[in-house]
Amino acid sequence: MVFQLFHSFYRRLLTMSFRYQVSLLSLLVLSAAVAVRNLGPNATTTHCRSVPHDASWPSQSDWDSLNHTVGGKLIATVPIAAACHNSLFSQSNLSRFNQPDCDALRNVWYYPETHLPSSSSPMAYTFSNNSCNPWLDPASPCTLGFHVAFSVNATSTSDFQAAIKFTREHNVRLAIRNTGHDYLGKSTGAHALSIWTHYMKSMNFIKAYQSTNYTGPAVKLSAGVESIEAYSFAHSHGVMLVGGNCPTVGLAGGYTQGGGHGPLASKYGLSADQVLEWEVVTGTGELLIATQNQNSDLFWALRGGGGGTYGVVSSVTVKAFSDTFFSTAYLTILNNGTNADDLYHAVGLFIQTLPSLVDAGVYVVWVAAPFGFMLMPAIVPGLHSAGLDEMMQPLLDDISHIGLDYQYSSSEHPSFLTAYNSLTSSWNVSDYNIGGRLIPRSLVDTDSDALLEAIRYISSRTLMSGVTFNLNNGVSSADEVGANPYLRKSLFSVTVGTLINYTDWNANRAAQDMITYDLLPKLQAITPNGGVYLNEADFQAPDFKETFYGDHYQRLLQIKDKYDPDDIFYAQTAVGSDRWKENLDGRLCRV
Incomplete structure (x- = not known):
């Protein structure tokens, strides 16, 4: 995204x-x-x-x-x-x-x-x-x-x-x-x-949802509701929801079922962490309600264990939070052809600032590419722009000391919706082949030089991004939900993209192979036994069970087999998908 x-x-x-x-x-x-x-x-x-x-x-x-x-x-x-x-x-x-x-x-x-x-x-x-x-x-x-x-x-x-x-x-x-x-x-x-499910658009505000684990405002969303629709509805009731970056992503489907990060992630955790209730039809056609106390294993699996494999979700009920003011900040440093060493030195300094930013509730999106570096944006709830500027100032001073030209701006917004609407108006979705890797927080402390070297190798060749967060505020334990536990020790998720070639199918496949066999291995080498954010990962990954799902895979597979005993649901890289193979003609066959 x-x-x-x-x-x-x-x-x-x-x-x-x-x-x-x-x-x-x-x-x-x-x-x-x-x-x-x-x-x-x-x-x-x-x-x-x-x-x-x-x-x-x-x-x-x-x-x-x-x-x-x-x-x-x-x-x-x-x-x-x-x-x-x-x-x-x-x-x-x-x-x-x-x-x-x-x-x-x-x-x-x-x-x-x-x-x-x-x-x-x-x-x-x-x-x-x-x-x-x-x-x-x-x-x-x-x-x-x-x-x-x-x-x-x-x-x-x-x-x-x-x-x-x-x-x-x-x-x-x-x-x-x-x-x-x-x-x-x-x-x-x-x-x-x-x-x-696109036209299942109903939304209901619940002023005081009550369960054994939560009492407070909530919103029930049908399967077709998109992020901007949910955000606008929540805003009309004075609350905000944890959702995605792109306004047209559906919240109840693969986004939340795959974990789901977004602008509120450093404050409240993953979208999956907010789920109170699922309405789902299983592989046997049974309609179930899944909560912490009812069909709790299915409830757990759907909270980040991947979409398209346990059942078809018709609605999700999620926690809502009181709306507040937001601040955003943007930073751009361009590569002028002679300043690459200084530019990547600045990127290294930027990486060092990330732990303190996310610990303050800031969600940080950045891009490194042959053209240079962009922070786009840092966004934080409940912090005035002067406070965000103060947090950014040491980095800006260092960049000035290096002698780099840069552009920096910040602004303040009265609500989540106004802050979100300020971010972008057009969203491209079809330009890139992608792959990803989670970067653990410990790596910034122990081997930041190796991390910067990998970032430079990739971003000098193609586009890469980092989405930076602290995901430990949503749950008391990484095992509380089905999402990959590795997310909780991660500082950011790297996404690597190569441009799609629409007129040369073989060249396009080679571009995806470049991600799998050249670019991502630079990150894999410094993150052994690591993981990925499964919604923005490499579909060719040979070790998807370990990297997509971590230690949760076997439990997730048992739950899939319980609710989908005849393997009706299949999705590439989903839990249980290795039992099937797609032939060259697209026919799906058991292995």
């Missing part, structure tokens, strides 16, 4: 009309999409999910029946870039080619608002498998590729149950999607039926 902050200078463009044609086109091509089931021999085995060319793939009447069950809310996928291609699903008579619409789509491709109205478009380009790429020649094919085949536009738990029942009966892969914000491909899946 930090790379979205970096792209705040992009101008938002008006949404093109094409996106509104997609739902209508879906209805027209539903029969054609189902018809491809007869294009090849039956390749299904008992240990693989069915795909469209199998005889076992659901028939037209099967899909019609599901559509009837969910009240006409079944959507056949049409990739949103169909306007950029001469044919659709290899059929020229279905062509939606329109160059002006294609040009408009390209202009706004990188923004979440382009993908949010779609039930299928993954914001992380890699997980489309280069199918229906808007940047290729119109003669290139527009196919489903690794998009989901169908989606249920779910608005109730009964829709969840109908979709789960259908996938169980027909051996079809299941995916779960709200906004499509996901860097690891969890919100899509080749040949899958998707449960799309």
